[in-house]
Amino acid sequence: MFSRTARRVASVARRSVRAVRSNARPLASRVASRGVRTIVSKAPRTVRVAAKPKMAWRKWAAGAAVVGGAVATMALENKVVQAAEIPTGGVPGTNNERTFIAIKPDGVERGLIGKIIERFERKGFKLVGMKFLTPSEKDARGHYDDLKKKPFFGSLVSYFASGPIVAMVWEGKGVIKTGRVLLGATNPADSAPGTIRGDLCVDIGRNIIHGSDSPEAAQHEITFWFRAHEVSDWTPSNAKWVYEKP
Known part of the structure; x- marks a missing residue:
């Protein structure tokens, strides 16, 4: 029973990693500043310098896929794309001056x-x-x-x-x-x-x-x-x- 569960978890993690690799960039471009790009760019230093970086990356990316994917999915399903907030003082030379x-x-x-x-x-x-x-x-x-x-x-x-x-x-x-x-x-x-x-x-x-x-x-x-x-x-x-x- 335990080994079967472990295999399922590992399978989900592998699929999540593939999803991150294939979808991170397009999703990030659709989800303003809180999408997958932000998550990936802020990967823990321990992940980047780990003795086994490939394995560490997979473990971390699986979690990132869940968070980033959820954010992206909600944004796309609701067709909400957050624009950058206009600075309080406005933007001179534009319609938002x-x-x-x-x-x-x-x-x-x-x-x-x-x-x-x-x-x-x-x-x-x-x-x-x-x-x-x-x-x-x-x-x-x-x-x-x-x-x-x-x-x-x-x-x-x-x-x-x-x-x-x-x-x-x-x-x-x-x-x-x-x-x-x-x-x-x-x-x-x-x-x-x-x-x-x-x-x-x-x-x-x-x-x-x-x-x-x-x-x-x-x-x-x-x-x-x-x-x-x-x-x-x-x-x-x-x-x-x-x-x-x-």
């Missing part, structure tokens, strides 16, 4: 939240993160850290921390540059009609909105205000009408 936009206290107090959000949505950009909060002066200093040597830094910090803001992450092709165009010039007097500042404010000290001015600034500001789980990766139903398929 992201920018940080903040409606400042004066914009909130004047009831302009909906009008400002509408501008970005009408353009075709996607909202992937939003918070309503009152920043502390420490938060404001961290946000405007690149301006700390400017003479107006103190008043800017006080203004930004004087009331609630709406912090947002917007995603889309060219959203950093285009977002700045939608905002208008820092000084509303220099902003063209049709821009947010050109239409909705008059004083540089109350210019209602902030937007990242570079990929580096967007990365800093998004990760300063948002944790990874607070930014959503999602695809709106109208995406095919915003972007042409490549």
